[in-house]
Amino acid sequence: MSKLSEQDIEKKLLRFPDWEYFDNAIHAEFEFDNFRDCFSAMSRIAFECEALNHHPEWTNTYNILSISLSTHDAEGVTEKDFKLAEAIEMIVEVQE
Template sequence: MNKLSEQDIEKQLLQFPEWEYYEDALHAEFEFENFKDCFSAMSRIAFECEALNHHPEWTNVYNILTITLTTHSENGVTAKDFKLAKAIEEIVEPEED
């Protein structure tokens, strides 16, 4: 998996308005109703991380989840990071039916 150029990253970010790119990584912060909802989302995200064999750097304080995605072996952002960001988005902000 090759590191993406900044131009490619900025183009991809148009699909991910919750995410920002800086310090060779994608960053997002999500707020939930309470700790239980936040932790539940983290648990569901963990299963996606295992399935993709790609793991975020993340922190949780009460109802706030902060996530950083980068591919350490490539020292930057790759398609793998965007694939995980998409999975995270689907968990955190499911589409309304």
């Protein structure tokens, strides 16, 4: 999978208002009502990651989930990252 140009990334991000591009990755932060809801979303996201064979760099502190996506093999952001971001958005949206 080939690395997207910065212009292509910025254009695609118009569909993902919760996400930003910096440090050669797309990033988002999601806040949940409590730790349980955050961890539940992470568990659901993990199943999507496995299905796509694509895994984020993420951290969770209590009710905050921070996610960074990039494709290490391509050394940047690819379509694969946006596909996973879309799945994450759908999971987070259901949680809200």
